[in-house]
Amino acid sequence: MARVGFLGTGEIASAMVRGLAGQGHTIFVSERNADIAAELSAEFQEVSIAANADVVGKSDIVIACLMAATARLVLPDLPWRSDHAVISVMVDVPCADLATLCAPAIDIALSIPMPFIARGGCPLPVYPESSALRALFGERNIILPVASEVALNAHFAASSLSAPILRMLVEGTQWLARETGDPVAAEAYVTALFAGYMHPDGSGHHLAGLLGSLATEGGLNAALRTAIEGVGAPEALRDGMDGLRPRLGLPTR
Ligand SMILES: NC(=O)c1ccc[n+]([C@@H]2O[C@H](COP(=O)([O-])OP(=O)(O)OC[C@H]3O[C@@H](n4cnc5c(N)ncnc54)[C@H](OP(=O)(O)O)[C@@H]3O)[C@@H](O)[C@H]2O)c1
Structure with missing residues (x-):
């Protein structure tokens, strides 16, 4: 079972937490959005609210669910470790930028969940392959490894259908x-x-x-x-x- 942290407790993080809950993981969500964080921690006993630094510090897998501009401000000041697995679901933050923003973490992947990941059956294009994504979401969703970051970004375009x-x-x-x-x-x-x-x-x-x-x-x-x-x-x-x-x-x- 993993310690999983969510940076940015908005619409997609909320759906991902709901899709993960009840499977024995320890889940940390950041303080914003305060209402959504409070709702999740009230509903699921394994969910705790923490400051961004604690979300990262206490987790093995960190899922970045911020808007891109916020991510660029917030991520560099967090206590990243080389053994972190990072999953970004953020459009407009390329892998190369994430490598800098989350250094020294190197296990960094991009994926595109949709809100119905809360129920499962969600296609999850991923680049590069991520054992963390598979371990957390592979059983209930459809992991679709793609060949390149360009291909992943084409899926972002297709998701906007x-x-x-x-x-x-x-x-x-x-x-x-x-x-x-x-x-x-x-x-x-x-x-x-x-x-x-x-x-x-x-x-x-x-x-x-x-x-x-x-x-x-x-x-x-x-x-x-x-x-x-x-x-x-x-x-x-x-x-x-x-x-x-x-x-x-x-x-x-
Ligand atoms: N929604 C989707 O279906 C979807 C699907 C795939 C990918 N994504 C990606 O997921 C990311 C988030 O999208 P979203 O729709 O979930 O947006 P959202 O609902 O606006 O969530 C963003 C969250 O970040 C929080 N936040 C703002 N500043 C913060 C800070 N300094 N520290 C921690 N959290 C902070 C916001 O809190 P406040 O409300 O307090 O400002 C908000 O709860 C985007 O990059 C988007 O491209 C979204």
């Missing part, structure tokens, strides 16, 4: 709810519909295959797809992802 796709699903669900007068059933229907689709067959073409199977000429799906494509929505999504390239250090294509 969540909000635009959800925006579309919210629009469609609200449309259904207005028609039926039952928002609960509307949401149950749409979420079950999409959960039903999301079973990849390992071919790398599952989603494209699904789309192809929904292309019956004159069908409802084809009609709505034509409407969406007519206003350039897919291209806007692709251009938006391309627009993240400079920030994420991705090559221009």
Whole structure:
């Protein structure tokens, strides 16, 4: 069982603590955000609140969940050791910077949890491979080692698909709810519909295959797809992802 420290007790740290709790680990969370830290320590007996220096000093594995600008201010003053394993989930703080900010720690990895890590089943792209990440989260989640930091950053871009796709699903669900007068059933229907689709067959073409199977000429799906494509929505999504390239250090294509 590990001693695990979280720097920055915000949305993603809270979800990760919830995903880790009850498995025998000792967990330290930093004092900010005070409300979330208090909630976690009240809910889970293994969670204690500590100053940032104590979070690092008392832990074997430190999970950095700060905003990038805060991380650059806070990390250099903490008592890092060469035997620390560090997992950063922070966008905009590259591995090379983390090596400086967390020196002399050298076991440093980047990963991208999503809030539903609290329940498990979360894909966790990671670079480089991290035995600490695997030990803490591997049993309940899907560890996806990637080949380079650039590939990891491309996953950061892909993770931002969540909000635009959800925006579309919210629009469609609200449309259904207005028609039926039952928002609960509307949401149950749409979420079950999409959960039903999301079973990849390992071919790398599952989603494209699904789309192809929904292309019956004159069908409802084809009609709505034509409407969406007519206003350039897919291209806007692709251009938006391309627009993240400079920030994420991705090559221009
Ligand atoms: N949210 C996600 O779904 C998600 C997913 C993947 C990666 N990430 C990454 O995770 C990081 C945090 O994101 P988030 O959404 O969890 O943001 P957040 O909710 O704003 O969490 C950041 C936390 O840092 C705390 N903080 C500020 N200054 C601090 C200090 N000096 N010492 C310790 N803690 C301090 C903040 O406390 P106060 O509230 O008191 O200011 C806040 O609770 C970001 O780098 C983001 O890229 C987030």
